[in-house]
Amino acid sequence: MKIKRLSLRARIFVAMILLVLLASVLIAAVTIYQYNEEAKDYHRDRLERKEKAIRSSINFALKETTYPVTTKNIPLIFKKEIFDIDAIHNLQINLYDLEGQLLKSSKRSLQRDSTEICLDAEVLNVLANTAEHRYVVKNEENGQTFQSSYTYITDEKFKTLAILNLPYLENDDFLNRELKEFLLRLGYAYLVMIIVAIIFAYFISKFITRSLKTISDKMNEIRLEKRNKKIQIESSSEEIETLVNSYNSMIDELEASAVKLATSEREQAWREMAKQVAHEIKNPLTPMRLSVQSFQRKFNPEDENIHQKVEEYSNTLIQQIDTMSSIASAFSNFAKMPAQKSEELNVVHIVKLALDIFNEHYITFNPESETIIAKFDRTQLIRVVTNLVKNSIQAIALDTRDPKIHVRVFAQQDSVMITVEDNGFGIADDTKSKIFEPKFTTKSSGMGLGLAMVKNIVETYNGSITFTSQLGKGTTFTVAFPKE
Known part of the structure; x- marks a missing residue:
């Protein structure tokens, strides 16, 4: 079905329903986008908080150690403390020297990935050349998203000792559950809203088009041969009132035109009928006139055939008179409407x-x-x-x-x-x-x-x-x- 073939009421109804559905989809899309952005901000802020807390624990360990605070002694200083810090903050900790070689890790594993043993040159360059001396790498493995932050560890004199690496797993299970619950509640709310919108759209479209339906019905009832009724609508809008006034004015003009047309048609019909009657009557009158004139010229009372000639003359006149009578009867029968005797x-x-x-x-x-x-x-x-x-x-x-x-x-x-x-x-x-x-x-x-x-x-x-x-x-x- 083409939209242009729908009635105005149907168009209003469909438009309102589509508007509600579009709003529902748009709000759901905005909600999902907002949740994703909040999840990104949450993981970024959480990683920063974890990093700040772990750096404080590392600095405290450096102050309390009895070993000289040097890069070479990092594995000795954090021989046990790195596991305690891991347990407290529930986050793996990797310590690298300034050349990118692994010094100490809280990961309890006999085999290590080569990327964990030695850092990539890009990481070292970014750390050395940025003002913040901080670098965060994001990657995905097996459908999971990981963030790895790299920062420098310094002593009390801000001398760089090592590179701190914190691998962080973005666990979105909780946020996904929250999102699903919210979308489910939103779906129920919009289901109720759509039902209410359908009912509201039905009545509001009926109310809006009621006046137009009245005008349409009246227009369909317009006939030239009968008296058409004007439209009387109360409490209508300015546009509908203008349309009703135009229709009523058209009815007045139509009635005036119909009266003029009927009068003109009647006058024309009578003129045509008069011409036809005159024409048909003149046809027998002409031979009648010629017959009378001929009789006047040839009349001789002493003619021995006078009686025969008078009889012929009379028959001719009677024949023409009968013709005129039949003409009059024909016009009378045509003009007379037949009575409906059923x-x-x-x-x-x-x-x-x-x-x-x-x-x-x-x-x-x-x-x-x-x-x-x-x-x-x-x-x-x-x-x-x-x-x-x-x-x-x-x-x-x-x-x-x-x-x-x-x-x-x-x-x-x-x-x-x-x-x-x-x-x-x-x-x-x-x-x-x-x-x-x-x-x-x-x-x-x-x-x-x-x-x-x-x-x-x-x-x-x-x-x-x-x-x-x-x-x-x-x-x-x-x-x-x-x-x-």
Whole structure:
């Protein structure tokens, strides 16, 4: 999961948990580092204290000895005392002459390492050339760390007698136990802290994003066709309050724009409808005017065929008047929203009644069963079927050798399906998107309201109408609406 896809609440929650974990790791690392530094300081200071105490014991032995205090007599002076000093301070003691040769050691061993018998030249050079005349070497053997300090031993007149070497083992067992115990306690404390942080992060992230969630829900509910509610949030931060005020201002502007748009659309629709009505009415008015003018010019009361001419003139006028009446009825039916009379009816029977008004022999009806019950308006269903069949009849070209219109009714899950299939000239690709638009028609006559009215009726009953068409092969319209 990518972090950018997480919600703001999840980001806040994850960030707080990661912050606590990072702090835990950082504090544990600092603690371990601090313990290691303290261990180094402890061993360095302890070695210095041991060295100081042993030097005091050696100086005391030099004062109390009866032997002349010389380098040559060092083994005699410390023949027994070196073991006593070792026992008191619990630290091995090695004494070397100024040339680096071993004079005396408190190590009880028959065999000695060559490095213990003779010092390295580097040790002698550092001791001779440093102001402190002190040199500490650190090395590791078998996983253990050792420190060896080298200093001069002098007599009362500060004359250098020998070189004191103290091998010191850094035993960290106690410090390691302390560190483990501390880290264990720290781990328990941070476990409790992480649990508390998870609970705290959950509630604090929920509190922070609650206002944003409210705004988000309101934004998702925004619709242009309905009245949108404003957001009312109390005790919000300055940023959230600014966002809420911007949203409320946007709602006011949206409602004002929606009102203007609706008004503009209604006015445009009425203008387009008025133009269409005027255009359709003018079409029959023109031949009517020409007929009247022709009758005026040719009228002769003494003509023996006057009655025949008057009858022809009257028939022409009646025909044009019927055309105007059909135009008015078509516009009236289109403008009138179908009433939702959810009466229970047999769809197969109603479709069959609608097809009975057609005399075309090439119309066939094939229902899935004799009875398919659904809730629909009887009159509106007849209008749907009639318009679709009329559209198919008009789509069949005059030169079609074997015209066919096939009507089917069948049930599909909780829906009723009606299909009207013809083998007419089909629908061109550039007109498919306009086929359900009012006023659009591909015929030389007609107002292009039939399919628009069918779509209006079907959608009123929560149904749908679709079509498939191939140019030159035919078209199939499919109407689907729920049974209940």
